[in-house]
Amino acid sequence: MDKEVFNQGLLEFLSESTSPFHAVQSMSQRLRDAGFERLKNDGDIGPGSTGVFYEQGGSLIALRPGTEALRESGLRMVGAHTDSPCLMVKPNAEQRKLGYLQLGIEVYGGALLNPWFDRDLSLAGRVSYEHGAGAVATALVDFRDPIAVIPSLAIHLDREANKNRSINAQLQMAPLLSLDTQSFELREFLRGHLQARALDITEVLDYELCFYDTQAPAQIGLRREFIASARLDNLLSCYTGLQALLEADGSQWSLLVCNDHEEVGSCSSTGAQGPMLQNFLQRLLPDQISLPMLMQRSMMISADNAHAVHPSYPDKHDERHGPMINGGPVIKVNASQRYATSSDGAALFRLLARKASVDVQAFAMRADMACGSTIGPITAGELGVTTLDIGVPTFGMHSIRELAGSDDAWALQRVLSAYFSHPSPLFAASP
Incomplete structure (x- = not known):
């Protein structure tokens, strides 16, 4: 090869x-x-x-x-x-603040947090659900499309941002999904996604999901000497x-x-x-x-x-x-x-x-x-x-x-x- x-x-x-x-x-x-x-x-x-x-x-x-x-x-x-290292979705993830819908996360591993801001994010991982026959089954999910973002705070509201800004993962890293919709529930969202794949699913019981950057891997540089991903x-x-x-x-x-x-x-x-x-x-x-x-x-x-x-x-x-x-x-x-x-x-x-x-x-x-x-x-x-x-x-x-x-x-x-x-x-x- x-x-x-x-x-x-x-x-x-x-x-x-x-x-x-x-x-x-x-x-x-x-x-x-x-x-x-x-x-x-x-x-x-x-x-x-x-x-x-x-x-x-x-x-x-x-x-x-x-x-x-x-x-x-x-x-x-x-x-x-x-x-x-990534951002993992918490079990009771839905957060509604000031008319926006976010998902609560937990930082997995020693992630460098600053680069996560202002990226087009999607979700992937494993979902465990009740099969129609009453057993527990699992399926992989990957939405591929950008469905979330973690917006930065404008520098006008934090003039010291380039000198000394710390990040609180609990308060400042929850990805933003949409304007608030009271009908959204993550497990139901996942169930609908799996049903669209013709899976026999009664209820989503649990999941292991992580956010990821949708920017595609690429070979870059003047002479294509780098792999970025x-x-x-x-x-x-x-x-x-x-x-x-x-x-x-x-x-x-x-x-x-x-x-x-x-x-x-x-x-x-x-x-x-x-x-x-x-x-x-x-x-x-x-x-x-x-x-x-x-x-x-x-x-x-x-x-x-x-x-x-x-x-x-x-x-x-x-x-x-x-x-x-x-x-x-x-x-x-x-x-x-x-x-x-x-x-x-x-x-x-x-x-x-x-x-x-x-x-x-x-x-x-x-x-x-x-x-x-x-x-x-x-x-x-x-x-x-x-x-x-x-x-x-x-x-x-x-x-x-x-x-x-x-x-x-x-x-x-x-x-x-x-x-x-x-x-x-x-x-x-x-x-």
Whole structure:
């Protein structure tokens, strides 16, 4: 796959994946199109068998079996996350003030709030409802059209806005839907939307909905050298890992896991700190003793975006560790293990990148600044597997619209494809 085809696919995926549930739906469809099958309870997964995938809420695991016995060959894993900082709709959301209808929100994750003002917003997520037969069913919704906005306060009413304006999420971030209509009730609105799709629905019981910016992802810049989009952190890594898995040669056991809830700590049934991945691996190896042995022969690459050095804020980076956009994927290192990178994992990545003719950069936080984290340390701690944290350089992380390079995701995909096809063993025995 060449770079232009890859980037066009990335833009399409970003546009489709307006919530973690939609990201899983989009990845599942691509896996089915490539011949993967949904995991069956009684299915046997052995060497050379068909690729399988497993969905749970906003998380997904996909596996391509290798040609040799798993216990001897080890498992090559790539991990990413499907969620992004956003505004989630509260259960009793309707707010009526001064003749306007708004919806109450809760901030999900560490969102950069200022860019949310004056954007054309829509709603997407999952709705749970009473099926006509009396059971609970779920359906995904995505309105696509702009149905809301969070208007800014005019500078004439706050002359210090450009110097010192704080944002109160409870009081100032409720999206505006319309002039007040007393007949509007969100659950009824959702029920009408689902009925229009010919679903057998009696009542909407609950929902998980998030607002998102309707501006389409785009390749921009004088030479089209940038990718601008919402949710680059971390759908870019999900798509890159997926394409690498689909293009792997099938010789090695290869796995992609995309977890929900990373932005809020990963502690959930479908998060990296939950049992989803370990349960899946135990399905491959029912013998409990075999899992630690398998992990000794395996590796996890945690793919999550990295902070590019900003030309207007160069002092926010260590001067020797400022990744450049389109300078290649970034190995992320932290002495306090906020990133799980070890020297042997980093060395293997550098070797694979060199073979793929891809440049590699390094990132370490300034010694006087706190460091973020990823699913990498969580997975390493849960499974005891060698783990490497890498990512694509990005501007505006956690903004409603982020910026990455049009070369970098494609370069990372080439390295991950080489990783998925690298012969056993990953690491030679110590002399």
